[in-house]
Amino acid sequence: LYKSKIEKDINEAEILINTFRDDVEKGLDKIEKTLPSKYFYNKKGDALFVEIMNLPEYYLTRSEFDIFKNKTEQLIEAFNIDSNSYFELIELGAGDGLKTKELLKTLDSKNYKFNYFPIDISLNALSLLEKDLNNDMPNVSVKTQQGDYFEVLNSLKQSKKPKVVLFLGSNIGNMTDEQASSFISKLGNNLQKGDKLLLGVDLIKPEAIVLPAYNDSKGVTASFNLNLLDRMNNELGANFNLNYFKHHPEYNEKTGVAKSFIKSTINQTVEIKAIGKSYSFAKDEKIHTEISRKYNDTLINQIILNANFVINNKIMDSKAYFADYILTR
Ligand code: AVJ
Secondary structure, X not given: OOOOHHHHHHHHHHHHHHHHHHHHHHHHOOOOOEOOXXXXXOHXXXXXXXXXXXXXXXXXXXXXXXXXXXXXXXHHHHHOOOOOXXXXXXXXXXXXXXXXXXXXXXXXXXXXXXXXXXXXXXXXXXXXXXXXXXXXXXXXXEOOEEOOHHXXXXXXXXXXXXXXXEEOOOXXXXXXXXXXXXXXXXXXXXXXXXXXXXXEEEEOOXXXXXXXXOOOOOOHHHHHHHHHHHHHHHHHOEOOOHHHXXXXXXXXXXXXXXXXXXXXXXXXXXXXXXXXXXXXXXXXXXXXXXXXXXXXXXXXXXXXXXXXXXXXXXXXXXXXXXXXXXXXX
């Protein structure tokens, strides 16, 4: 198909940039402009997200870490796995492994028999994690899986081994409830009866706690959000002036929905060369860039309703900010 590896790489890079362009065009053509949050995560965005996780206001990562550090035994008990029968521990998204390491350490010390399969689209993230784990816990066998979650899960399904899937960090919160429910259904289709899904979600709580997590005093979240404009400038030949747009987060504590927007501070027009169009932004017009949904039991039950999962356990941090739900297929 390709004459060389370089040709293949170039082709794949072109496909990526074309989807970015198409997604941007689709989002900005809407009456209520939107951009998909997945485009936050380029090299600069990844680094900003690491910074976010260390912010005093961003409680999510610390809260889930508290669960993994201090409630490890409860988590493992909820997996309901015999310590001498083999199982597969699969993680959707590689991350830095900080939380998962607490779990791996305890599983290892209790002599559980398992392989750890972190799945990620980024080879770079996987190889960093693999090195780190091999160094810190040489007993744990790490089998990195590069690719799309469902493709990898489908291939792992063939083994018929008992599985525990980790989907942490309230990453599901970036989906609408409809998307979340079809995502969980698809997960279920790639698992067998009795398999577990550990779903980490941020819980609904007052605005005074949630809003600062998306509006930190150092402005890191603002840079993370506005990085989307930078990406369009760099990759699509756009001329967004970052001085005339600002980060604008909102949270509704009744519904539990946090949203991030980019707000135009003046009337202005922006050209995007790769699309061949100009877009006008009125003063105070908002581009919706992210949803960070917060949950409770009712919402989780609604989301898993048609997905063939039941809630088995709910394990929370000491402040009850965050929950790891253990769902059984
Ligand atoms: C990685 C999706 C869980 O929504 O809280 C952090 C991303 N956005 N600050 C979240 C994010 C702004 C984060 N998730």
